[in-house]
Amino acid sequence: MEIKVEPKQVAVTLIWLVAALTLINSVEIFFYFYLDDDSVYGLVDLFDFAIEGNIPSFYSAVAILSCSALLALITRVNWRKAGGDRYYWFALTLMFLFLAFDEAAAIHESIGSFFERYFHAAGFFYFMWVVPYGVAITVLGFVFLKFVLALPKHTRNQFVAAGTIFLTGAVGIEMFGAREADLYGTDTITYCVLYTFEEIFEMLGIVLFNYALLTHLVDLTGGVRLVLELPSMMAGHDL
Secondary structure, three states, X not given: OEEEEOHHHHHHHHHHHHXXXXXXXHHXXXXXXXOOOOOOOXXXXXXXXXXXXXXXXXXXXXXXXXXXXXXHHHHHHHOOOOOOHHHHHHHHHHHHHHHHHHHHHOHHHHXXXXXXXXXXXXXXXXXXOXXXXXXXXHHHHHHHHHHHHOOOHHHHHHHHHHHHHHHHHHHHHHHHHHHHHHXXXXXXXXXXXXXXXXXXXXXXXXXXXXXXHHHHHHHHHOOEEEEXXXXXXOOOOOO
């Protein structure tokens, strides 16, 4: 069986998933402040955007991992071509593989805890992981600048837009959330609103990046198809 993969259909599906997760997160936050039940019948642990290892974090890890898989396919297509672009694609593949593991295992929080042993965490830097990650993002931005500028115009614009949206949430809104947590704690409506928007921006950035990668892969290959084959022993039987 052969399934044609349409970038727009994939993006729309992911947007619906993000919308559904956002709605559930928002509902449980509302009831968290108005019910005498901190777990909201278990919904907080399952769907709250601020908690690691639950359904939204699993979705985000899988969505980022899909970016890594698409980057690996693009790397393979470019591997035998002249020039050094293949190494940039390969590096991006590894970076997004790391980000997927980071999302699943909260590596950035462990890194933040390590830095908090040696530096005073306060204000916008109350969540200390943004400091080393911010430095890494700046360095990588300069390293990949030439590569990004050389991409086809529509791909370049989508990459830049996806990165801007993602970093607005992951770093920008995260820092405002950190300041709120430092001043008033994490049990405020303002903090809940901030981390909700932080995750929305991150998720939408990854949706756009998945779309950009799929579109670029279609441009390179003429189309993306998923082929499902039955085991040879079952091929002669009707299901």
